Amino acid sequence: MADTGEVYNKAIKKIRLERPQTRRNLHETNSQVCSAHIYGKCHKGRVRCVFPLCKKLQKNLPLTLMALPALVVMFLFRYLPMAGLMLAFKRFSVPKGIFGSEWIGFKNFEFLFKTSDAWIITRNTLCYNALFILLDLLLAVSMAIGLNELLCKRRAKIYQTIFMAPYFLSWVVVSFMMFSLLSVDDGLLNHLLVYFGFDSVNWYADPSKWPFILTACQMWKTIGYSTVMYISTLTGISNDYYEAALIDGATKWQQIRRITLPFLKPMMIVLTILAIGRIFYADFGLFFQLPRNSGSLYPVTQVVDTYVYRALKETGNVGMASAAGLYQSLVGFVLVVGANLIVRRIEPDSALF
Amino acid sequence: MLLKKKTIPEIGSEDLKINRISKPVDAILNLIFSIWSLACILPLLLVVIVSFSSEQSIFQNGYSFFPSEWSLDAYRFFFKLGDQLVRSYGITIFVTVVGTLFSLFITAMFAYVLSRSDYAYNRLFTVLMLFTMLFNGGIVATYMVNTQMLGLGDSVWALILPMSLNAFYVIILRTFYKGIPLEIIEAARIDGASEFKTFFRIVLPLEKPGLATIGMFTMISYWNDWFLGMLYIVDQKKYLV
Structure with missing residues (x-):
């Protein structure tokens, strides 16, 4: 904070040195402007303020201008697509455009839910993500506490850095990495299996193995990042608590349960709510790149995102793809609001909104 | 991060040691973290090694940490x-x-x-x-x-x-x-x-x-x-x- 103060002082001094003149002038004008604005009346009754809204706009103009670029981007790339969701109720044709295409009601949805696809993609997306959230929470918290307890602090730092490394890899690289491990003829794992006298496995055609592979890869990639998040909370816990616990004769285990975990709880809740909000959005890279588009794996690797992508790009079925998209957005919305509602019931302080 | 010496001068260093985890526990934790670190690094190493091994050796031995022959072919192709x-x-x-x-x-x-x-x-x-x-x-x-x-x-x-x-x-x-x-x-x-x-x-x-x-x-x-x-x-x- 001392640093901040210093920087601020310097900045103020600089401005003062540069503009002693304006400062004096401004003081005079300022008082006029201020009184006019605050009391809603103008000086000496010369001009009446007819439009308070206009005044309000004018006063906030510079800040509004600053927000403008972001607002435009937000409108174009966040809110316009929401309007584009109306495609789910239309039969899209290119020459007529998005708004000109004819309405067909819920036909797209009927078509989507009649196939077994809807059930498979819903099940896959929800189950995988629920598993990811749970495992991530458990592993990251225990790893953060473990790293925090290590006797050699330097080693803890090194571990932490190494764990972060996979997070920065793109799924494309991870996909190739897995291929070099799992490839049928050349893969390292199959070679090891044969070496030790087992049969080689055709990894890319056997759906029963993939839930484990995908979960392992997801954990491998993200766990370091969440661990660091928790560690940053851990370092903020004051030593006084542990001191007091020590005097009261608490064991290490009791300290973790009664002090460390309660301090981590808000962070755990926030990260989990955010994750639950994304529970219906699968990690596209994970489910698209890793299985290398192997058709026999679709039953266990097809999730909403890949389904929508394939429907759009490979079969060109815009209506059904956007129906699936709307279904995804709606369920995601309901889930995050629901999760937040539950949290607000149990622990009002930790709720997001 | 727990209980650094300078933060609590009132309690002697003897007490501090009590609150630390024991040596065996520390060893086990270190072992677990080392294994995970290896799991983080080795696959990456494999990718790097594969990129430097010759096509012939991949054909013979598959992807391996110890290729029989090194080559820069992949990079030559890449830069071509x-x-x-x-x-x-x-x-x-x-x-x-x-x-x-x-x-x-x-x-x-x-x-x-x-x-x-x-x-x-x-x-x-x-x-x-x-x-x-x-x-x-x-x-x-x-x-x-x-x-x-x-x-x-x-x-x-x-x-x-x-x-x-x-x-x-x-x-x-x-x-x-x-x-x-x-x-x-x-x-x-x-x-x-x-x-x-x-x-x-x-x-x-x-x-x-x-x-x-x-x-x-x-x-x-x-x-x-x-x-x-x-x-x-x-x-x-x-x-x-």
């Missing part, structure tokens, strides 16, 4: 791509640099405006922004709007603009800004600085750490992004790395 490679890297770098700068610029300004409690439309814009976190058009509607209405199909801007505003980063930055007392801003105003000047000369320099964090995250996501490229770019000349 020449033009395409240079262009692809050029586009990736362009997208990353321009995207990060643009994104930082609008995010920083927006977050600052939202952090000002005396701004009239503060609540309105915050709600508008938060809503984008909860609900969105999904890829199809976004794709259709971007290509049909905004004409962004097959253009670099399709790779930059959609990712440029991330509500989560705005919230993080806004929390950073809230740490600046309003008095500083008021003082600047009294001294005659316009809102823009206050922002660029006082607030931004104070927020360098926050901006650096967000900038790094944005840069990584631009650099690693392949999904938008796959979705929007058709012309091979504009392919990314």
Whole structure:
């Protein structure tokens, strides 16, 4: 904070040195402007303020201008697509455009839910993500506490850095990495299996193995990042608590349960709510790149995102793809609001909104 | 981090040692973390080694940590791509640099405006922004709007603009800004600085750490992004790395 103060002082001094003149002038004008604005009346009754809204706009103009670029981007790339969701109720044709295409009601949805696809993609997306959230929470918290307890602090730092490394890899690289491990003829794992006298496995055609592979890869990639998040909370816990616990004769285990975990709880809740909000959005890279588009794996690797992508790009079925998209957005919305509602019931302080 | 000596002088160092984990436990923890570290590094090492091993040796032994023959063929092939490679890297770098700068610029300004409690439309814009976190058009509607209405199909801007505003980063930055007392801003105003000047000369320099964090995250996501490229770019000349 001392640093901040210093920087601020310097900045103020600089401005003062540069503009002693304006400062004096401004003081005079300022008082006029201020009184006019605050009391809603103008000086000496010369001009009446007819439009308070206009005044309000004018006063906030510079800040509004600053927000403008972001607002435009937000409108174009966040809110316009929401309007584009109306495609789910239309039969899209290119020459007529998005708004000109004819309405067909819920036909797209009927078509989507009649196939077994809807059930498979819903099940896959929800189950995988629920598993990811749970495992991530458990592993990251225990790893953060473990790293925090290590006797050699330097080693803890090194571990932490190494764990972060996979997070920065793109799924494309991870996909190739897995291929070099799992490839049928050349893969390292199959070679090891044969070496030790087992049969080689055709990894890319056997759906029963993939839930484990995908979960392992997801954990491998993200766990370091969440661990660091928790560690940053851990370092903020004051030593006084542990001191007091020590005097009261608490064991290490009791300290973790009664002090460390309660301090981590808000962070755990926030990260989990955010994750639950994304529970219906699968990690596209994970489910698209890793299985290398192997058709026999679709039953266990097809999730909403890949389904929508394939429907759009490979079969060109815009209506059904956007129906699936709307279904995804709606369920995601309901889930995050629901999760937040539950949290607000149990622990009002930790709720997001 | 627990119980550093200097923080509690009242309790002797003997007591401190009691609160530490025992040597065997420490050894077990170290073992677990070492194994996980290896799991993090070895697959990467494998990729690097495979890239340096000759095709012949892959054909014979499969992918392996100990190839029978080393070679630079893969890289020779890679660099033979020449033009395409240079262009692809050029586009990736362009997208990353321009995207990060643009994104930082609008995010920083927006977050600052939202952090000002005396701004009239503060609540309105915050709600508008938060809503984008909860609900969105999904890829199809976004794709259709971007290509049909905004004409962004097959253009670099399709790779930059959609990712440029991330509500989560705005919230993080806004929390950073809230740490600046309003008095500083008021003082600047009294001294005659316009809102823009206050922002660029006082607030931004104070927020360098926050901006650096967000900038790094944005840069990584631009650099690693392949999904938008796959979705929007058709012309091979504009392919990314």
